[in-house]
Amino acid sequence: MLKKISAALAGGLLLASTLAGCGDDGGGSGSSGDDKITLGFAQVGAESGWRTANTKSIQESAAAEGIELKFNDGQGKQENQIKAIRSFITQRVDVIAFSPVVESGWDPVLKEAKDAGIPVILTDRAVDSKDTSLYKTFLGSDFVEEGKKAGEWLVKEYEGKSDPVNIVELQGTPGAAPAIDRKEGFEEVIKADPKFKIVASQTGKFERTGGKQTMETMLQSVKDIDVLYAHNDDMGLGAIEAIEAAGKKPGQDIKIITVDAVKDGMTALSEGKINYIVECSPLLGPQLMDLVKKVNNKEEVPTRILTEETTFTPEQAKEALPNRKY
Amino acid sequence: MTFLKNRLVWPVAMLALLLLCALIFSDGFFDIRIQDGHLFGTPINILRASAPLVLVAVGMTLVISTGGIDLSVGSVMAVSGAMACLIIGDLANQNSVGGVTLAVVAAIALSLVLGLWNGFLVAVLGIQPIIATLILMVAGRGLAQLITSGQIINVQSSPYKVIGTGFVLGLPVSVLIAVAVLVIAALLTRRTALGLLLESVGGSPVASRLAGIQARRLTIMVYVVSAACAGIAGLIYSSNVSSADGNNAGNLIELDAILAVVIGGTALTGGRFSLAGTALGAILIATLDTTAQAVGIPPETTLVFKAVVVVVLCLAQSPAFRARLFRRPAARPAARAEVPA
Structure with missing residues (x-):
């Protein structure tokens, strides 16, 4: 039964990506017609409470900003993330963002994105690529x-x-x-x-x-x-x-x-x-959506952006605790 | 030198060597004192840390004795801990002994079902054990994350805490549980014909079946026992920190368990097995981790340290390697004279 389900899933995915590919072939304009921005996001996985909060923040702020989000969970594996980014390229999303699970090995797929004219934003974790033109900016903690x-x-x-x-x-x-x-x-x-x-x-x-x-x-x-x-x-x-x-x-x-x-x-x-x-802080959704809009309008953005973060003493913790989301 | 042929000599020697290193390089390693009415000290910590591994490895030994392998034990641990914490978290009174008992029974029952699933795949459908249990290794981790919704579930339950951190008569409860399971397994396999039957199935399932042994039923049984052991280990693991972490609990413990079984002198091909050897192997692995930390080996090199110890141990256990090592001096008469009689 497991086999059948996975086969059906794989078939469905294949169909979806082919359809998306066909639909866009004629236009070649890069975006899917309407003026809604499409963001492809490849997440690391759901390995901790921190990560879950991170995912939620991105999903909620995308919905709030009216950005169409195509979300992929890489389940902690680089090959899954590379596959996801490739499918985002095929689907011609407007912007790709992702949290790389490891630092190295991203050059080929990022070049594909660059050739397709799709800007890439890194979140939370960096890549060790020497060619910094492969991505627009890196948003994350220091x-x-x-x-x-x-x-x-x-x-x-x-x-x-x-x-x-x-x-x-x-x-x-x-x-x-x-x-x-x-x-x-x-x-x-x-x-x-x-x-x-x-x-x-x-x-x-x-x-x-x-x-x-x-x-x-x-x-x-x-x-x-x-x-x-x-x-x-x-x-x-x-x-x-x-x-x-x-x-x-x-x-x-x-x-x-x-x-x-x-x-x-x-x-x-x-x-x-x-x-x-x-x-x-994992709550970098609002900052990310802001960047996505800027990048989509071809505005210049700094290559390194820090997440807005603070520190806590026991007194401050007592105050902040009731509103803590994660 | 007949004692050198005993399977357990080398693990014991290695354990002694490790403890000697700890004695020399780490002050107060062997200090055991009585605190709050129970034993306290690094050796006790090592035993407590090794309890889940001993449990998992005992189950693994029985599976391996039939020529199988169980990769799903770590995931079963995660599922069991998650299930228990989920139920306890929903209790009106987390300190009620009845509620905690219910949670523990439910968690172990779920583990038994998972073991039955493994046994069904291997014995009834004839899927290779490594593949059959791989399914649950991956799916079980997902199930655990589903139960915890990807978060760490915290519980504040003093009866539940007893399993992993409690003491009875000054001795840690987790260690007592592990010893009890080990003793029961040893009695059942060595005081009855069960052990012989398992070894027979491991030696040749077909011949066993022709001889009238119910190989299929025995195979299902060992996977159920292995999952039950993993389930109890999962309870100890989660109770130790009063929380369930679906993502990290029991991660990669299957490899440590297999290593413990092999160190204990059980062959992966099935057949003869040694539960005492397995327990020794598990304690050796836990001692390795703790010693490395107590002596102050940097974390980047800890795995290399572990690997070196295991390689030396496996070489010492290999009859072919020992034969080469001891034959060489004999080939040169001059060298022989130096060896005292």
């Missing part, structure tokens, strides 16, 4: 900046004290851009003062269980942990459980800084179990 913000709070918090500060770090998945950059930005800021010392830095793979197990080990192998810096909320939340199980008070005995500001993290922040969260 992970290095997030690491710096985390470090700056720490420097301020321990201002005027000379005792050494022992920091343990829970890194994201090794090799992932957010993990590399958040580490780099954080280290850059705190290295100015020798009292800050990262005594252990291990991966928690961006997951709660990973964060908890790694923290359990570090609590044993490191004496006197003063500060925990976790590359995302989920690892921080797992670590909180490990800290509580070890008979210590998270937020007091060990100060905790995390990145993301998802709802669960904000709740812990408002309860004082986390001390500071640097936001990494």
Whole structure:
């Protein structure tokens, strides 16, 4: 039965793309006739609450702006995303936007889009392509900046004290851009003062269980942990459980800084179990739609645009929590 | 040197070596103290971390003994945890023991159904195990995400929390569950003819059937048992952090489980199997992860460290490799003189 369904789906897709191709062949104008802008968006997948919020934001703001959205879920696979972008080119959408699942290997398909005269916008994650003419702009967070913000709070918090500060770090998945950059930005800021010392830095793979197990080990192998810096909320939340199980008070005995500001993290922040969260906002839909319109009107846009983001202290978290969408 | 031929010698030696490294390079690795009336320390953490893997690997051993393989265990873990947290999240009182029991029973029942599906595909439809269970590996992950609607479901339930983080008589509940399942599996396979029958099916299904063994029924049974083990592992995993993560729970655990089975001396071709070896293999893998972190090996190189340990272990276990290693000095009389008797 599974086979039949997938065959039917594949057949349907094939038919749809052929039809779209035929319909547009005559005109060749690039857009599908009416003045509604069509946006093809290739998403990474639905791997986390952050990503789900990201998808929702894009869908809602497209509907609000009257932009026709063709949405594709790549299920975490590059080949799916490449297929989706190819089908967007065949369908002659006006603008293509996507969050690349990995950094490399996009040149051929982006060249196809360029040859077809369809502008491309990157969201959330970058590509390592040397030819920057392949895409118009990259809209997303600056992970290095997030690491710096985390470090700056720490420097301020321990201002005027000379005792050494022992920091343990829970890194994201090794090799992932957010993990590399958040580490780099954080280290850059705190290295100015020798009292800050990262005594252990291990991966928690961006997951709660990973964060908890790694923290359990570090609590044993490191004496006197003063500060925990976790590359995302989920690892921080797992670590909180490990800290509580070890008979210590998270937020007091060990100060905790995390990145993301998802709802669960904000709740812990408002309860004082986390001390500071640097936001990494998934709600880039409105900014994206604005860009899509500009690019479609052939207006010039900067090649790098940052997502509008902030930071949260426990007091600010209490205020923001009731309206938190994700 | 007959003891060297025992299958379990090398994993035990490797485990001892790892613990020795930890003893030298990490202060307080073996400190066990009593805190809040229960045991606390890194060795206890290792055992707790290995409990889900031991459970999954026990089920995997039985499947592999029949010549099959079960790739869907990680997805079954995710489904089971998601199901339990979904039910508990909807309870009026999340702390009600009855409600949590219901959730646990429902999650395990769902796992049994998934195991039955695997067994049906393999034993009745005759699909190759690796393909048959691959279907559920992919679809199960989707099912888990469907149950959690792609989000992490949080629960605030103290009875549920006991499964993954509780202690009875100072010992972790999760470890006790794993030990209980291991002991039951060992008793059933070694104190009855069941183990012999499984090995017979693994050796030759056709010959077993001709000898009057109900190979089909046994094959379905091992997949159901494997899914049940994975389901319980999923409950421990999700209870440990009081949340269900349909996307990450049990991700890639099937590979660690297969590795544990192989380290334990069970051949992937089916036939003879060793549950004690599997448990040892699972604990070795958990120790590897924890030791790497405690000693402070950077995360980028942890996987290489793991690979080196596994390669050395597999080489030591290989009779052909050992024969080469020990034959060479014997070929040169001068070298032999240096070897003490």
